[in-house]
Amino acid sequence: MARPGSEHPTKLELEILKILWEESPLPVREVRAKLESEANRPLAHSSVITTLNIMYDKGLLRRRKAGKSFLFSPKVEKDQIAGGIMGDLLSRLFDGSPSAMMLNLLETTDINSRELAELRKLITRKAKEQS
Structure with missing residues (x-):
């Protein structure tokens, strides 16, 4: 049975969001290059495409067609994500x-x-x- 989706971004999704908060919009190849150089996270091109599309489906990213590829940018602000994660941590670990x-x-x-x-x-x- 598949694990239920997280209401918060996964570790990889957060790494991608950090990249896109710094610079966007970016095509898949540039996101992948930055993951390898900045996050020391080598991934297959197809894995990055899959993750970006999942993030788009979750409402975390915007994408627009540019020629034969898509450009991705964040749809959520860093403060919004941080607030959600902090609120969850506050309630679950520190009883509010x-x-x-x-x-x-x-x-x-x-x-x-x-x-x-x-x-x-x-x-x-x-x-x-x-x-």
């Missing part, structure tokens, strides 16, 4: 607690002083918005 999620992140990663300053600014802004 943003503070538990942030505390885990702070405890398990190396954050430099510049990033901490940015977090303080965001927290201050959010606190003011709720006052």
